[in-house]
Amino acid sequence: MDFNDTPEEATFRAEARSWLAANAPDFIIKAGETLSDAEEVARGRAWQARLAEGGYAGILLPKSLGGRGGTIMEATVFGEEEGEYHLPKGPYIGIGLGMALPVIHKHGTPEQIEKFAAGTLKGEITWCQLFSEPAAGSDLAGIRTKAVKDGDEWVVNGQKVWSSWAHHADWGILIVRTDPTVPKHKGLSFFVVDMKTPGIDVRPIRQISGLSDFNETFFTDARIPDANRIGAVGEGWACAMTVLMGERLNQGGEGKHGGIGALIAYAADTPRDGGTALDSSAVRVSLAAAYAEERAERYFQARLRTMVSRGENPGALASVVKLAYTNRYQKTSGLAMELRGLAGLAPPEGDTETQRIQYDYIWSTALRVAGGADEVLRNQISERILGMPGEIRTDKNVPFDQL
Amino acid sequence: MNFDLSDEQKMLAEQARGLLGERSTPDRLRTLIDSGAEWDEPLWREIAGMGFLGASIAEEHGGLGMTELDLGVISEEMGRANVALPFFSSIVLAADAIQLAGSDAQKAAWLPRLASGETVATFAYAEGSGGWTGAALRATFEGGKITGLKTPVADGGIASVAVVLVNSGGKPALALVELDQAGVTRTKLDSFDQLRAHYAIRFDGASAELLDGAAAGQALERLFDRAAVQAAFEAVGGAEACLTMARDYALERQIFGRALAGYQAIKHKLADILVGVELARSNAYYGAWAAENAADELPLAASAARLSAIGAFENAARENIQVHGGIGYTFEANCHFFYRRERTLAISLGGREAWANRLIANIPGTQAEAA
Numbered sequence: 001m002d003f004n005d006t007p008e009e010a011t012f013r014a015e016a017r018s019w020l021a022a023n024a025p026d027f028i029i030k031a032g033e034t035l036s037d038a039e040e041v042a043r044g045r046a047w048q049a050r051l052a053e054g055g056y057a058g059i060l061l062p063k064s065l066g067g068r069g070g071t072i073m074e075a076t077v078f079g080e081e082e083g084e085y086h087l088p089k090g091p092y093i094g095i096g097l098g099m100a101l102p103v104i105h106k107h108g109t110p111e112q113i114e115k116f117a118a119g120t121l122k123g124e125i126t127w128c129q130l131f132s133e134p135a136a137g138s139d140l141a142g143i144r145t146k147a148v149k150d151g152d153e154w155v156v157n158g159q160k161v162w163s164s165w166a167h168h169a170d171w172g173i174l175i176v177r178t179d180p181t182v183p184k185h186k187g188l189s190f191f192v193v194d195m196k197t198p199g200i201d202v203r204p205i206r207q208i209s210g211l212s213d214f215n216e217t218f219f220t221d222a223r224i225p226d227a228n229r230i231g232a233v234g235e236g237w238a239c240a241m242t243v244l245m246g247e248r249l250n251q252g253g254e255g256k257h258g259g260i261g262a263l264i265a266y267a268a269d270t271p272r273d274g275g276t277a278l279d280s281s282a283v284r285v286s287l288a289a290a291y292a293e294e295r296a297e298r299y300f301q302a303r304l305r306t307m308v309s310r311g312e313n314p315g316a317l318a319s320v321v322k323l324a325y326t327n328r329y330q331k332t333s334g335l336a337m338e339l340r341g342l343a344g345l346a347p348p349e350g351d352t353e354t355q356r357i358q359y360d361y362i363w364s365t366a367l368r369v370a371g372g373a374d375e376v377l378r379n380q381i382s383e384r385i386l387g388m389p390g391e392i393r394t395d396k397n398v399p400f401d402q403l
Numbered sequence: 404m405n406f407d408l409s410d411e412q413k414m415l416a417e418q419a420r421g422l423l424g425e426r427s428t429p430d431r432l433r434t435l436i437d438s439g440a441e442w443d444e445p446l447w448r449e450i451a452g453m454g455f456l457g458a459s460i461a462e463e464h465g466g467l468g469m470t471e472l473d474l475g476v477i478s479e480e481m482g483r484a485n486v487a488l489p490f491f492s493s494i495v496l497a498a499d500a501i502q503l504a505g506s507d508a509q510k511a512a513w514l515p516r517l518a519s520g521e522t523v524a525t526f527a528y529a530e531g532s533g534g535w536t537g538a539a540l541r542a543t544f545e546g547g548k549i550t551g552l553k554t555p556v557a558d559g560g561i562a563s564v565a566v567v568l569v570n571s572g573g574k575p576a577l578a579l580v581e582l583d584q585a586g587v588t589r590t591k592l593d594s595f596d597q598l599r600a601h602y603a604i605r606f607d608g609a610s611a612e613l614l615d616g617a618a619a620g621q622a623l624e625r626l627f628d629r630a631a632v633q634a635a636f637e638a639v640g641g642a643e644a645c646l647t648m649a650r651d652y653a654l655e656r657q658i659f660g661r662a663l664a665g666y667q668a669i670k671h672k673l674a675d676i677l678v679g680v681e682l683a684r685s686n687a688y689y690g691a692w693a694a695e696n697a698a699d700e701l702p703l704a705a706s707a708a709r710l711s712a713i714g715a716f717e718n719a720a721r722e723n724i725q726v727h728g729g730i731g732y733t734f735e736a737n738c739h740f741f742y743r744r745e746r747t748l749a750i751s752l753g754g755r756e757a758w759a760n761r762l763i764a765n766i767p768g769t770q771a772e773a774a
């Protein structure tokens with residue numbers, strides 16, 4: 001065990017650090033700076049283009065795709081260094097790199113790779129994920145949006161929902177039902193779709209945060225060329241699994257911004273009874289436990305990375321961090337809201353720290369649901385790691401159209 | 404970066420797990436309790452023979468000179484098997500105290516005997532419910548004599564020597580006292596943990612010597628931090644044993660026509676325990692790594708390891724009995740060993756609040772002043 005960088009890692013870190021110092025400052029989102037969605041995406045694209053110039057776009061992606069072909073440790077080191085800056089790296093960039101490219105690489109044709117890889121890496125193509133539907137989220141294989149073949153094209157009808165940043169996406173990764181006469185997992189196919197295709201209508205949804213990052217996406221006789229099918233007809237589920245595995249491994253552990261250290265500083269900055277809120281033993285015990293857990297998540301992730309760097313597959317272990325992190329995040333931001341009494345509800349003007357905590361408390365609810373909800377993750381952990389029985393399933397072997 | 408045990412450490416763990424699992428069976432533990440034994444002496448001799456006692460003691464003093472992480476691997480297995488051994492008292496605390504604070508002569512005199520297991524030592528710090536830090540520390544050392552009451556002291560009956568936390572000229576210090584002498588009175592207490600006897604030890608001018616090596620001044624905090632990391636490993640082992648026990652029972656137990664393990668309330672409970680165990684293990688690894696490689700980070704790393712591990716073991720020990728139902732409340736089932744040991748670990752070395760304070764005081768930046 002050695003938590004220090006190896007000499008190669010140290011060299012890479014020094015390179016990355018000086019490159020970031022020279023390049024990142026122009027792109028950071030400064031404290032108090034508010035960007036519109038369009039401005040944020042534009043800056044995200046520009047930063048991604050800069051990363052590509054520097055050879056740091058898609059560190060884990062193979063060279064054949066235009067990535068760096070680097071190791072997981074290099075990706076980690078770069079992520080740590082990049083995390084020192086508050087940069088525009090939302091789903092509009094993450095979905096392309098973490099979902100679209102891996103699935104195209106694994107299941108797509110050379111032509112498809114040629115068509116999408118470079119543009120995505122350079123931030124020229126942004127992506128959204130068109131998986132969830134009103135009646136199918138955790139139970140993704142229950143989707144109803146259907147595609148029917150018509151010559152060289154597929155005609156798509158149905159509704160997707162919770163499509164993050166689809167209102168600013170150039171392309172989408174899409175899973176649809178192409179055969180309702182076979183059991184639910186078997187009749188699915190996977191596509192990439194140009195979001196400007198006629199018949200696609202993206203409508204923002206007002207979220208509890210007040211923002212509208214995600215959307216309903218309607219398909220009405222939208223036509224997708226067969227050339228944009230990823231994998232064989234009926235192979236949609238395998239493609240979706242490739243996407244979701246990547247999603248889980250990349251989750252958890254916010255960067256340097258926020259975190260329990262910041263909440264402890266906030267408590268120390270909150271006057272109470274002539275001292276501060278951090279003088280309260282109850283507050284200290286709760287925040288210290290959360291701080292310990294935050295560190296544990298970081299080191300647990302380091303253990304997973306070590307596994308991955310050896311070619312082992314962490315499988316359901318990747319769910320452990322996501323489950324822990326999102327719950328801790330909600331608990332501690334809730335606690336933090338209580339520290340300043342009623343000012344936690346209605347902070348004075350300029351108290352951006354309390355505003356941030358309020359936002360965290362709202363956003364934590366989304367994290368507990370998105371990308372594998374708590375209960376689904378607990379099922380996975382108990383079944384795949386502990387070897388406990390699977391859930392009772394009545395639908396698994398029944399043709400979809402007879403459910 | 405490489406955050407995993409080495410192959411040698413994995414082998415060490417397997418070896419320890421194999422031996423301790425075979426010898427320290429639940430039936431053996433029941434026999435020890437029923438016979439009023441204060442330890443599993445034959446097992447002590449056996450693990451001494453395997454070198455476990457000297458793992459982290461320097462080679463020049465009869466040990467193997469291994470790292471805190473190697474010792475942690477052994478501690479974890481001690482926890483898993485819930486052994487009735489004075490390992491924590493004699494090795495993790497007393498031997499480490501001598502290593503950290505002793506003079507060369509003191510190390511040479513005592514460490515070989517502790518590494519070989521021929522002498523059992525303990526560490527006496529508590530003074531009843533009153534705390535043992537600052538002005539609360541009453542036991543005094545003066546002119547080569549100790550006076551005061553230390554209670555409770557784990558393994559105080561089988562130890563022949565103790566490292567005692569004393570007030571020496573207004574400062575905390577560590578003194579070495581042989582227990583078989585006229586000025587020492589030992590009284591056995593009722594111990595919540597039936598596999599770890601606790602004693603009240605009264606010193607009436609007993610002869611003693613201070614551990615007075617060059618590094619004695621900084622030794623005390625380091626000693627507690629390092630012990631906290633080892634206790635975390637022990638707790639992780641205990642927690643994982645509870646998890647496995649609960650899982651195995653749930654797989655076997657049929658309820659309403661199917662295995663208890665198939666019910667989501669049980670699956671999710673055990674998933675949460677697993678999360679706790681894996682997170683605690685991660686902090687324990689880091690704590691052991693910091694103890695060897697990043698001394699300035701140790702206070703924070705040790706506090707974090709401590710808090711996570713106690714939390715994980717607490718939950719695992721409680722829910723293990725819950726999953727077992729009525730049988731879990733019987734002496735014949737094995738849950739109670741862990742339920743009791745968990746409290747021993749949670750309360751020894753200072754409770755949650757003390758470690759929370761230590762953690763917060765050691766966060767880099769402005770918090771230390773605020774705290």
Ligand SMILES: Cc1cc2nc3c(=O)[nH]c(=O)nc-3n(C[C@H](O)[C@H](O)[C@H](O)COP(=O)(O)OP(=O)(O)OC[C@H]3O[C@@H](n4cnc5c(N)ncnc54)[C@H](O)[C@@H]3O)c2cc1C
Pocket residue numbers: 128129130131132133134135136137138139161162163164165214366367369370371372373374375376379391
């Ligand atoms: C902020 C945000 C962004 C998102 N972005 C995208 C996106 O870009 N693209 C996209 O396709 N989707 C996106 N999603 C959707 C997300 O993937 C789904 O919300 C998620 O899969 C859960 O599905 P659901 O909302 O239908 O809830 P449901 O699946 O209906 O779950 C409701 C509750 O039931 C529980 N539950 C489900 N199954 C079980 C079970 N077997 N046993 C016990 N309990 C169970 C869940 O844990 C949850 O608590 C986003 C969601 C959010 C909140």
